[in-house]
Amino acid sequence: MYIAMNRSQIAEGRGDEFEEIWRARDSYLDEVEGFREFYFLRGGGGDYISHTIWESKEAFDAWVGSESFYKSHARSSFTPPDIFSAPAKLGMYDVLLEKIK
Amino acid sequence: MYIAMNRSQIAEGRGDEFEEIWRARDSYLDEVEGFREFYFLRGGGGDYISHTIWESKEAFDAWVGSESFYKSHARSSFTPPDIFSAPAKLGMYDVLLEKIK
Numbered sequence: 001m002y003i004a005m006n007r008s009q010i011a012e013g014r015g016d017e018f019e020e021i022w023r024a025r026d027s028y029l030d031e032v033e034g035f036r037e038f039y040f041l042r043g044g045g046g047d048y049i050s051h052t053i054w055e056s057k058e059a060f061d062a063w064v065g066s067e068s069f070y071k072s073h074a075r076s077s078f079t080p081p082d083i084f085s086a087p088a089k090l091g092m093y094d095v096l097l098e099k100i101k
Numbered sequence: 102m103y104i105a106m107n108r109s110q111i112a113e114g115r116g117d118e119f120e121e122i123w124r125a126r127d128s129y130l131d132e133v134e135g136f137r138e139f140y141f142l143r144g145g146g147g148d149y150i151s152h153t154i155w156e157s158k159e160a161f162d163a164w165v166g167s168e169s170f171y172k173s174h175a176r177s178s179f180t181p182p183d184i185f186s187a188p189a190k191l192g193m194y195d196v197l198l199e200k201i202k
Contacts, residue, residue, distance in 0.1 A: 003142055003152075019197060029200055037201045041104055041194035049194060051104075093142035093150060096120060099130055100138045 001036075001095035002054040009086035010046040018048065021079055028068040034059020046085060057094070102137070102196035103155040110187040111147040119149065119184055129169040135160020147186060158195070 010018045022040050029035045034055040041049040054060040063069050111119045123141050130136045135156040142150040155161040164170050 001140070003140065022198060027200060030202065035202055038199065039102070039104065039196050040198035042197050043192050043194045047192070091144050091148070093144050095140050096143050097123060097141035098139060099128065101131065101136055 001098065002057045002060050003093045003095060004052050004054070004060055005091045005093070006050045007089045007091065008048045008050070008084060009088075010048060010083060011085040012046065014083045015042070015046060015048075018079075018083055022050075025072065027072045029072070032059075032063050032066065032068050035063065057092075060092070102199065103158045103161050104194045104196060105153050105155070105161055106192045106194070107151045108190045108192065109149045109151070109185060110189075111149060111184060112186040113147060115184045116143075116147060116149075119180075122180055123151075126173065128173045130173070133160075133164050133167065133169050136164065158193075161193070 008018070019042070027038060029038050029052070035052065036055060037053040039049075039051040041051055043049070052060070054063075109119070120143070128139060130139050130153070136153070137156060138154040140150075140152040142152055144150070153161070155164075
């Protein structure tokens with residue numbers, strides 16, 4: 001398994017707007033082979049993470065080159081650039097151990 | 102839902118040792134009310150995350166005060182402190198959106 005996290009740092013007072021953009025967005029992930037789980041997370045102080053869990057690194061890589069990825073990211077051009085207070089940081093992780101209840 | 106991530110930065114050349122400590126560890130999470138998923142993740146450059154998904158913040162808070170938490174963390178006294186190249190960072194996140202296949 002494989003986890004990809006995209007961390008966004010949002011400017012003060014712009015969190016509600018950023019969340020609204022995400023709520024209105026269709027990720028098209030249901031149709032993607034090897035996709036397991038998606039979470040959009042809010043930490044404190046403007047910290048947000050878009051978090052996806054995959055069967056494998058290969059499934060994630062295939063998604064990044066797919067039409068589903070293109071469709072779900074085409075709308076990001078509607079996000080005002082000044083909503084971010086720092087560049088997004090993408091982290092990719094191999095799952096070494098897991099336990100699912 | 103609620104996600105807790107503990108990020109560890111491990112000194113160069115000590116990754117295998119750190120992974121072995123985790124493999125030998127029993128988290129006792131199976132017995133915990135409100136626990137859903139645990140992942141131990143490896144990024145690049147010594148970046149590791151212990152990652153747990155919970156039904157709610159309340160379930161996570163109850164776990165932190167429980168005997169299961171105590172038992173699973175008692176062994177961390179066996180981790181040599183010099184294995185870390187920076188202090189661990191705990192991040193807690195509310196799940197605002199989710200999609201599970």
